[in-house]
Amino acid sequence: MTRADPTTNEHERNGRESDAVDAVDAAAVERYAVPPGATAYECPRCGRPFAHERHRDLHLGQSHGDLTDDERDAYAAARDDETDDLRHFRIVSLGLLVLFYFGFLFLFAIFG
């Protein structure tokens, strides 16, 4: 039974980890590529681009803990806007569901 040199194994393992990190970085670069001419709002901490300022503010609040006062205020405003949009979406979805339910119920009662 042969025993491998631990420094070589360590070097090879670091090389494989480095390759894996490079692959992840390349995937992230490709995934977050901004089309030419498009406006992007970049995260000041990690550089990730966002299509809307509100999305960047939400990302800052949820992914990075060390916010400045302005960033914290922007996160709170973005969270409130997002909550309002979700509430609006839920009300509209429930209304459509009720409309379809009773619509089909009446159709079935009349023509069924």
Ligand SMILES: [Zn+2]
């Ligand atoms: Zn970030």
